Amino acid sequence: MIEWNAATIKDFQHTLLDWYDQEGRDLPWRHDHEPYHVWVSEIMLQQTQVQTVIPYYERFMDWFPTVADLANAPEARLLKAWEGLGYYSRVRNMQRCAQQLLADYDGQWPQTAAGLEALVGIGPYTAGAIASIAFNQPVPAVDGNAYRVFSRLLKIDDDIAKPQTRQVFEQAITRIMPHDRPGDFNQAIMDLGSSYMTARQPDTAHSPVKRFNQAYLDGQELAYPVKTKKPRPKPVAYVAVLAQMGDQWLMVQRPSTGMLGNLWTVPLIKVDELDLEEDASTADLLAAVTAYFKREYRLILTAKMLKLRPVTHTFTHQKWTIQLIGGQVQPADLAYFAGKGVLLAELDQLPMPKVQEKIFNRANVH
DNA sequence: AACACGTGGGG
DNA sequence: TCCCCAAGTGT
The missing domain is CATH 1.10.340.30 (Hypothetical protein; domain 2)
Incomplete structure (x- = not known):
C-alpha cells in the first residue's frame, strides 16, 4: 500500500x-x-x-x-x-x-x-x-x-x-x-x-x-471510479410542422424555461397533447394538427404528411421520434402566433438546436 | 437527493 | 443501435 x-x-x-x-x-x-x-x-x-x-x-x-x-x-x-x-x-x-x-x-x-x-x-x-x-x-x-x-x-x-x-x-x-x-x-x-x-x-x-x-x-x-448509472432516455413522440406562409417559414421560439429554452424551431407538438385515439389514422393526425394551429396560433393550416423517415434525436434523458408534416398557412398578421415567418435566407440568423437542423435536413430545406 | 438539462465521440 | 463518457449547475 x-x-x-x-x-x-x-x-x-x-x-x-x-x-x-x-x-x-x-x-x-x-x-x-x-x-x-x-x-x-x-x-x-x-x-x-x-x-x-x-x-x-x-x-x-x-x-x-x-x-x-x-x-x-x-x-x-x-x-x-x-x-x-x-x-x-x-x-x-x-x-x-x-x-x-x-x-x-x-x-x-x-x-x-x-x-x-x-x-x-x-x-x-x-x-x-x-x-x-x-x-x-x-x-x-x-x-x-x-x-x-x-x-x-x-x-x-x-x-x-x-x-x-x-x-x-x-x-x-x-x-x-x-x-x-x-x-x-x-x-x-x-x-x-x-x-x-x-x-x-x-x-x-x-x-x-x-x-x-x-x-x-x-x-x-x-x-474506478465507482458510479451508479443513469436511467435510459424516455421515448417521446412528436410531430414537426414545416409550414410556409407565402415564401416564409413559420418558426416558433421555445419558452425560456425547460429544454432548449429560447431557441427557435418549427412548431413541435407532442403527439400525446393531440389527444388522439389508439387507432387514429393519418387523416385524424392531420386534422388534430390543423385544429391545434387554429386553437393555439389562430392560423388556418393546410397540412399533408411528408413521406420521409421520422427524425430521431436523443438527449440525455429523452429520445424524440419526430414525424414530419408539411403545409401552408393562409396569410395572416400573426398577432396570436408565438413566433414569426422567416425567409429561407434569414433562417441562419436564428439560434436553433441540433434537432431542428436534423428536421430541416430531412426535409431538404437549405 | 434525484432529476432536468445537449451534443459528439468511441466501443 | 445502444451505452457511456466529456473541465457540472440549478432546482
Missing part, C-alpha cells in the same frame, strides 16, 4: 508538475490567467470535450471580448455563439452573471471560491477552477477528471454520482495539492485524466504518476 505521508505528497506534486511543465497542453484559454478567460472556458468545458470547445471559445472571445460586451449582448447573439454546444442555460446564466458583476460587484471578481460560488452558473467545480487558476487560491477543482484520477490513486470507492461524495474528494485533494501552484496542479490533473488516465482505455503504463496509482498497481484500475 502506498502511504501518503508528507514525503509522498511532495514527490507526487513534483512529478505531476514536472510532467505538466513539459507535456501540458497549449490551449487558447491558457495564454493568460484573466478571470474572464478562465471563466468562459470553464463554463464551455462543462460536460463538453476540449476539442469541441476550442473553436467556440475563439469565436466567443472575438464576439464578446470583455465582461461588459457579454453583459450587453442581445440574447439571440449569445445563443448563436452557443449554438451546437448544448446546455443552453449555461450561456444565459453567464450573461446574468456578467450583469451581476457589473451591477453589484463594481466589475470586480470575487477572489475566493466561496465568493465565486455565489454567482449564477458557478458551482463548486467552476468556483474552485477560477479561484485556483486566476487567483492562486489553494482550493481543489473537482470535476470528472479529478474523480477518476484520485479514485484510482487512492482507491476511493464512494459513489461519485452521490452529491455528498464530493466532500470526500475535496478533503483528499486539499491535503495533496501544493499551495504554491494550485492552478497548475488542478489543470495537470485534468490533463492527466484526459490522456493517460481515461475512463475506458487508460494507458497507465506510460503515465508519469503510475507508481502512485494504487488501483493500477493492484490491477483494478477499471473498477
Whole structure:
C-alpha cells in the first residue's frame, strides 16, 4: 500500500508538475490567467470535450471580448455563439452573471471560491477552477477528471454520482495539492485524466504518476471510479410542422424555461397533447394538427404528411421520434402566433438546436 | 437527493 | 443501435 505521508505528497506534486511543465497542453484559454478567460472556458468545458470547445471559445472571445460586451449582448447573439454546444442555460446564466458583476460587484471578481460560488452558473467545480487558476487560491477543482484520477490513486470507492461524495474528494485533494501552484496542479490533473488516465482505455503504463496509482498497481484500475448509472432516455413522440406562409417559414421560439429554452424551431407538438385515439389514422393526425394551429396560433393550416423517415434525436434523458408534416398557412398578421415567418435566407440568423437542423435536413430545406 | 438539462465521440 | 463518457449547475 502506498502511504501518503508528507514525503509522498511532495514527490507526487513534483512529478505531476514536472510532467505538466513539459507535456501540458497549449490551449487558447491558457495564454493568460484573466478571470474572464478562465471563466468562459470553464463554463464551455462543462460536460463538453476540449476539442469541441476550442473553436467556440475563439469565436466567443472575438464576439464578446470583455465582461461588459457579454453583459450587453442581445440574447439571440449569445445563443448563436452557443449554438451546437448544448446546455443552453449555461450561456444565459453567464450573461446574468456578467450583469451581476457589473451591477453589484463594481466589475470586480470575487477572489475566493466561496465568493465565486455565489454567482449564477458557478458551482463548486467552476468556483474552485477560477479561484485556483486566476487567483492562486489553494482550493481543489473537482470535476470528472479529478474523480477518476484520485479514485484510482487512492482507491476511493464512494459513489461519485452521490452529491455528498464530493466532500470526500475535496478533503483528499486539499491535503495533496501544493499551495504554491494550485492552478497548475488542478489543470495537470485534468490533463492527466484526459490522456493517460481515461475512463475506458487508460494507458497507465506510460503515465508519469503510475507508481502512485494504487488501483493500477493492484490491477483494478477499471473498477474506478465507482458510479451508479443513469436511467435510459424516455421515448417521446412528436410531430414537426414545416409550414410556409407565402415564401416564409413559420418558426416558433421555445419558452425560456425547460429544454432548449429560447431557441427557435418549427412548431413541435407532442403527439400525446393531440389527444388522439389508439387507432387514429393519418387523416385524424392531420386534422388534430390543423385544429391545434387554429386553437393555439389562430392560423388556418393546410397540412399533408411528408413521406420521409421520422427524425430521431436523443438527449440525455429523452429520445424524440419526430414525424414530419408539411403545409401552408393562409396569410395572416400573426398577432396570436408565438413566433414569426422567416425567409429561407434569414433562417441562419436564428439560434436553433441540433434537432431542428436534423428536421430541416430531412426535409431538404437549405 | 434525484432529476432536468445537449451534443459528439468511441466501443 | 445502444451505452457511456466529456473541465457540472440549478432546482
